[in-house]
Amino acid sequence: MTTKTCTVCGKEKPESDYRLHSDKKTVMRYCNDCHLAKRRAQHAAKREERNAQFRARYAANVNGVKDKHAAARKAKYAKQGRAALIEWAAANPEKAAEAQRKKMKRGRERLSDYYVRRLLCHPERSAVKQVPEILIECKRLQLMIERECREKR
Amino acid sequence: MKNAEELRDELAQTFAQLKAGEIKSSEAAELANLAGKMIGSAKVQVEYYALRKEQPRIEWLESSNS
Structure with missing residues (x-):
């Protein structure tokens, strides 16, 4: 069995522990373990960039x-x-409350239909099941103007 | 502003003017405040009919085209 010394870790290992080059004939200079460690490090280094792309x-x-x-x-x-x-x-009352908080926060930021409808007629405090769309639109615009005014002050 | 559609158009116009700096923020805030009162009033009407389990036409919320 032929052996080869890895150029990275310096250990002598059998050639079966080395990967083949793309020509499928010659083996690489560094062993499989070192190759994998290098690839893992590259992968970890590019993690943020890759996630940002995704x-x-x-x-x-x-x-x-x-x-x-x-x-x-x-x-x-x-x-x-x-x-x-x-x-x-x-x-799961705690998880449900947390999810509701997140949903309301998102709604507040985006002024979603859900958030504005809830502001107008809270489902637990109001008998209204269907809030007219036009009322929601007016309320949203009113909130947008109020926010803009607050920012400009 | 005879109906909700007109109020919406007015608010949209005010918002655009405010963004462009064509009107003062105090002026826009006053209009928003007034709009809040009108919306609140319409809401009370809607809630009242919902409590009475009635579904009458609320003219102010009806479209001017319909």
């Missing part, structure tokens, strides 16, 4: 990936139904 592609909805995820969430919700969600919220 996030940008997701935000730009490249190949409709964002739409696919939204459709999957909708399908899952339709399959499991609202009952399962209510059951989960009852079993």
